[in-house]
Amino acid sequence: MLGNFSFHNPTKLYFGEDSLKYLNEELPKYGEAVQLIYGGGSIKRNGLYDEVVAILKANGKRIVEDGGVMPNPTAQKVREGVQIARENGVSLLLAVGGGSCCDYAKAVSVSVNCKEDPWDKYFMRYEEPDCEILPVGCVLTMAGTGSEMNGGSVITNRDMKLKIGHVFGDSVMPKFSILNPRYTMSLPMRQVTSGVYDIFNHICEQYFSGTDDNVSDDLAEALMKSVVRNSLVAVEDPQNYEARSNIMWAATWALNTLISRGKTTDWMVHMLGQAVGAYTDATHGLTLAAVSLPYYCHILPYGLQKFVRFAVNVWGVRPEGKSDEEIAHEGLAALQNWMRQIGVAVTLTDLGATPEMIEGIAKATIILKGGYKVLTRDEVIKILTESL
Amino acid sequence: MLGNFSFHNPTKLYFGEDSLKYLNEELPKYGEAVQLIYGGGSIKRNGLYDEVVAILKANGKRIVEDGGVMPNPTAQKVREGVQIARENGVSLLLAVGGGSCCDYAKAVSVSVNCKEDPWDKYFMRYEEPDCEILPVGCVLTMAGTGSEMNGGSVITNRDMKLKIGHVFGDSVMPKFSILNPRYTMSLPMRQVTSGVYDIFNHICEQYFSGTDDNVSDDLAEALMKSVVRNSLVAVEDPQNYEARSNIMWAATWALNTLISRGKTTDWMVHMLGQAVGAYTDATHGLTLAAVSLPYYCHILPYGLQKFVRFAVNVWGVRPEGKSDEEIAHEGLAALQNWMRQIGVAVTLTDLGATPEMIEGIAKATIILKGGYKVLTRDEVIKILTESL
Numbered sequence: 158m159l160g161n162f163s164f165h166n167p168t169k170l171y172f173g174e175d176s177l178k179y180l181n182e183e184l185p186k187y188g189e190a191v192q193l194i195y196g197g198g199s200i201k202r203n204g205l206y207d208e209v210v211a212i213l214k215a216n217g218k219r220i221v222e223d224g225g226v227m228p229n230p231t232a233q234k235v236r237e238g239v240q241i242a243r244e245n246g247v248s249l250l251l252a253v254g255g256g257s258c259c260d261y262a263k264a265v266s267v268s269v270n271c272k273e274d275p276w277d278k279y280f281m282r283y284e285e286p287d288c289e290i291l292p293v294g295c296v297l298t299m300a301g302t303g304s305e306m307n308g309g310s311v312i313t314n315r316d317m318k319l320k321i322g323h324v325f326g327d328s329v330m331p332k333f334s335i336l337n338p339r340y341t342m343s344l345p346m347r348q349v350t351s352g353v354y355d356i357f358n359h360i361c362e363q364y365f366s367g368t369d370d371n372v373s374d375d376l377a378e379a380l381m382k383s384v385v386r387n388s389l390v391a392v393e394d395p396q397n398y399e400a401r402s403n404i405m406w407a408a409t410w411a412l413n414t415l416i417s418r419g420k421t422t423d424w425m426v427h428m429l430g431q432a433v434g435a436y437t438d439a440t441h442g443l444t445l446a447a448v449s450l451p452y453y454c455h456i457l458p459y460g461l462q463k464f465v466r467f468a469v470n471v472w473g474v475r476p477e478g479k480s481d482e483e484i485a486h487e488g489l490a491a492l493q494n495w496m497r498q499i500g501v502a503v504t505l506t507d508l509g510a511t512p513e514m515i516e517g518i519a520k521a522t523i524i525l526k527g528g529y530k531v532l533t534r535d536e537v538i539k540i541l542t543e544s545l
Numbered sequence: 546m547l548g549n550f551s552f553h554n555p556t557k558l559y560f561g562e563d564s565l566k567y568l569n570e571e572l573p574k575y576g577e578a579v580q581l582i583y584g585g586g587s588i589k590r591n592g593l594y595d596e597v598v599a600i601l602k603a604n605g606k607r608i609v610e611d612g613g614v615m616p617n618p619t620a621q622k623v624r625e626g627v628q629i630a631r632e633n634g635v636s637l638l639l640a641v642g643g644g645s646c647c648d649y650a651k652a653v654s655v656s657v658n659c660k661e662d663p664w665d666k667y668f669m670r671y672e673e674p675d676c677e678i679l680p681v682g683c684v685l686t687m688a689g690t691g692s693e694m695n696g697g698s699v700i701t702n703r704d705m706k707l708k709i710g711h712v713f714g715d716s717v718m719p720k721f722s723i724l725n726p727r728y729t730m731s732l733p734m735r736q737v738t739s740g741v742y743d744i745f746n747h748i749c750e751q752y753f754s755g756t757d758d759n760v761s762d763d764l765a766e767a768l769m770k771s772v773v774r775n776s777l778v779a780v781e782d783p784q785n786y787e788a789r790s791n792i793m794w795a796a797t798w799a800l801n802t803l804i805s806r807g808k809t810t811d812w813m814v815h816m817l818g819q820a821v822g823a824y825t826d827a828t829h830g831l832t833l834a835a836v837s838l839p840y841y842c843h844i845l846p847y848g849l850q851k852f853v854r855f856a857v858n859v860w861g862v863r864p865e866g867k868s869d870e871e872i873a874h875e876g877l878a879a880l881q882n883w884m885r886q887i888g889v890a891v892t893l894t895d896l897g898a899t900p901e902m903i904e905g906i907a908k909a910t911i912i913l914k915g916g917y918k919v920l921t922r923d924e925v926i927k928i929l930t931e932s933l
Contacts, residue, residue, distance in 0.1 A: 161561030166554070172807065173549030369787055372771045372794045379767035383760045399757055406760045406807065419560065419794065 160419050168306045168413075169333045172406065174398075176335045177208060183294060183333045184216040188248030192221045192241060194262050196228075196254045200298065203343050209253055209296060221245040226254065229313040229320060229434055229441070230261035232276035238265040239275065242291065250293045252331075255352075256302025259295045263310040263329050266291040280312050280321040286329065295334040300341050300405040301352030301442060303359060303412025305334035313435055318521060320435040322427070336409065338402040346395055347500070351442030353388045354501045356408045357381060358426055358445045365456070365463055366421045366527050377416045378470045383407050385471070388499050423528035426452055429540065432521040439508035446501040447508055450493055451543035455536065457485055460529030464488055505544045515541050550806050556694045557721045560794065562786075564723045565596060571682060571721045572604040576636030580609045580629060582650050584616075584642045588686065591731050597641055597684060609633040614642065617701040617708060617822055617829070618649040620664035626653040627663065630679065638681045640719075643740075644690025647683045651698040651717050654679040668700050668709040674717065683722040688729050688793040689740030689830060691747060691800025693722035701823055706909055708823040710815070724797065726790040734783055735888070739830030741776045742889045744796040745769060746814055746833045753844070753851055754809045754915045765804045766858045771795050773859070773883055780887050811916035814840055817928065820909040827896035834889040835896055838881055839931035843924065845873055848917030852876055893932045903929050 171179040184191075191213055200206040213220050223241050226234065242250070242265060252262035268275040270288040278284050295305045303309070308325035341349065364377040384407050390400035410416070429452065430444035437444070457464050465481050468474035468488025476484050496502040510518070519537045532540070559567040572579075579601055588594040601608055611629050614622065630638070630653060640650035656663040658676040666672050683693045691697070696713035729737065752765040772795050778788035798804070817840065818832035825832070845852050853869050856862035856876025864872050884890040898906070907925045920928070 161559075161563045163557065163559050163567070165557040169551065169553035171549075171551050175549045179551070370774070370791065372768070372791045372798070375767040375771040376764060376798075379763040380760070383763040386758070402807070403758065403760050410760070410764075410803075415798075419790070 162418050164414060164418055165327045166306060166330065166413055167327060167332075168330045170306065170336060170409065171333065172336045172402075174337060174339055176337045177212070177296065179333075180209070180212045180296070180335060181216065184213070184218060184249075186332075187292060189217070189219050190221055190245050190247045191218045191249045191251050192223050192238070192245070192247040192265075194223045194226060194238070194250060194252040194254070194258050196224070196226045196258055198224065199343070200253055203340075205253065205296070205298065205340060209251070213251075221247055226258045226261045228257050229311075229438060230257050230264070232280070232312055232314045235261065235264045235268065235275050235312060239268045242269045247291065250291055251296070252293065253296040253298065255297070255299030256304040259293070259297070259304035259331065260302065260310040260312070262293045262295070263304070263308070263325065263331075264312050266293050267325065267329055276312065276314055279310075279323045280314070280319075283323060285326065290328055293329075293331045295331045297334060297336050297405075298340040299344060299348065299352055300401075300408040301355040303356075303408055305331060305336065306409050306413040309412070311431065318435045318517065320431040321523075322431065336405055338398060338405045341401055341405060342396055346392065348440070349391065349395070350388065350499045350501050351440045351446075352408070353384060353391075353404060353442070353499060354446045354496070355442035356404070356411050357384050358442075358449060359411045360384070360416065361449075362424045362427060363417045363420070363422045364467070365453070365460060365529065366423045368462070369420065371420050373416045373418050373420050374466075380407050380411050380416065381471045384411075385495055389495075392499050421527045424525050425528050425532065428523045428525060429537070432518045432523075433505060433508065433510060435521055436514050436518050437509045443501060443503050443508055446496060447503050447505045448540060448544045450489060451540045453489055453492075455540055456528060456530045457489070461485055463529070505541065510545065512542070512545060515545070548807050552802060552806055553715045554694060554718065554801055555715060555720075556718045556801075558694060558724060558797065559721065560724045561790075562725060562727055564725045565600070565684065567721075568597070568600045568684070568723060569604065572601070572606060572637075574720075575680060577605070577607050578609055578633050578635045579606045579637045579639050580611050580626070580633070580635040580653075582611045582614060582626070582638060582640040582642070582646050584612070584614045584646055586612065587731070588641055591728075593641065593684070593686065593728060597639070601639075609635055614646045614649045616645050617699075617826060618645050618652070620668070620700055620702045623649065623652045623656065623663050623700060627656045630657045635679065638679055639684070640681065641684040641686065643685070643687030644692040647681070647685070647692035647719065648690065648698040648700070650681045650683070651692070651696070651713065651719075652700050654681050655713065655717055664700065664702055667698075667711045668702070668707075671711060673714065678716055681717075681719045683719045684728075685722055685724050685793075686728040687732060687736065687740055688789075688796040689743040691744075691796055693719060693724065694797050694801040697800070699819070706823045706905065708819040709911075710819070724793055726786060726793045729789055729793060730784060734780065736828070737779065737783070738776065738887045738889050739828045739834075740796070741772060741779075741792060741830070741887060742834045742884070743830035744792070744799050745772050746830075746837065747799045748772070748804065749837075750812045750815060751805045751808070751810045752855070753841070753848060753917065754811045756850070757808070759808050761804045761806050761808050762854075768795050768799050768804065769859045772799075776887050777883075809915045812913050813916050813920065816911045816913060817925070820906045820911075821893060821896065821898060823909055824902050824906050825897045831889060831891050831896055834884060835891050835893045836928060836932045838877065839928045841877055841880075843928055844916060844918045845877070849873055851917070893929065898933065900930070900933060903933070
């Protein structure tokens, strides 16, 4: 808690099995035309689409269709979504889906009233919105990105082979998000565990940085322990509501700015994973899983005390009679063991990457400076190669 | 995470040594007349009053004085504050002080535009505001109550010997709060540790209830561990900024609704403590400290598994070869040891209570139903007597 910081997170969350009905409380606050954003159509198969449409109609809304948001939403799709919103005078962007839909909705929200190209302005030049922002609401169907309670938006430019995230301020955060753990239960387990690793890594990215003794790190450990414990239950028993609800709630708090307050953060696993994602279109969480252990093994000597703390507090490693290095490596071994148990111990090769791609991926990797070791380009290549 | 719930906490927090300057960002949002609420005048001695007045004047505000808020703000004082706000057309209530000032400001905020008596409406009948609520801002000088980021307000009626809390909804939460850990450093250590115990007990009240495996309880344990660790540093080294800042931030998150989401809560220690407070005017945190161990020892058999978890996860008790009862009691012994270390191991007798008062205090104790054992009136008397 050494730095100066602010915290403001105005998103209203409705959580639980009955949470969709609260859409009726939120909709009257906005105008007539609602842009209904969703992905590949799974919400049509499981009935959620019909439920949402019925509520929109009951509230007298005009529905503007915007389906087909891809797992890695593209700059081109954002341009199309902006066009749809403009042509239909949309006053609320309602994302029904996972983090991709919510990220996409936010990218559209800051661009509808802006003349410049969204990709250039927000993802190449990292500018802040200087135009009126369209409100975003979210009905979440997958736990993972935390996009439901933050200002983040990750967009991919296929032509440029770039996947870039912009964390906008509180004015871009969803006005409301509806979180019903039941919606996450129809997902294939592979997608669930990929989301689980994404959640876990969000926490790691904020935890593995800095040296001060910080409440944020205590909270991070609590969330990590909860994600580990509940994911093991969910893998064995996918319909366990308690486990699935704990995972969903932990995901939100893993990335809504709380556990980064008053400290520096890393985010290099995400930089590596996003570069891989731009080359392979592999699921986000799995790209993170593939590069994590090579990366953490590499930076361990530079952040030894934190890795010791991680081992003891998150994984229950007994420190007695062991060197710090031994304790730290036991922690990473426990992490690897858990990744195997939930089925996310993958390599970049598993995800379709080839040795020939490494140089390109390394070049596309943005190098950040908040971690325990600022990587050189050679180190990036080394870590990616070890991840194959 | 079994229940349905919502989370919405719109208070904007500014934290750190430079945080007061952000008052300049908030003040322009409100009208000319600002009711400046403070306590016994310590902010005049330490210079904070002058700093705040200078910022108010620089922002063209008309200052309406409202000092003298007592540690347990009274219904009578609230009525006077309402009168001041009405007579001066106040548009912002700015509380500069600890939780008492902030609680008081909230009680005034819901009453200025309301014809009924505040005490009757909100504290006897627990009604919700049905009138326009005046905005509240807070410059916090003491860590403890969490009032800076919640809708709670505890008011005392001296004539009726009642101290009652009302937790209002998000519309009553402060619009902004400024948290500078330096301000807490000029307080006498007795007041600091009393606040520390208040924080710790807020967490206990939400933790010692329910049986499901919940993210909220993981977060509660993280906050408890942080409060314990940092309070021990602060007692030895009162000017340790890191420790003081961690305590201040943990206090906010201990009582802003986060760690009660999706679970039941207890709050009986507060009910007992508040009844004592109405009789003795002892510091709030110390009344909680006096009744805690007798209360927790009494309910331990009814919530044994949670007390075991508390012992292991918060206090590091080794469970091997011990019965659940032994583990649980070791946890309470560790709690008692920590209370001694920070100097809050007090009795009701230390706080000025006498055996003759017990019946009256017991009568004034509101019995809640969320804990592991719903107390009978005889049990209340037994616990209070053991606390003497």
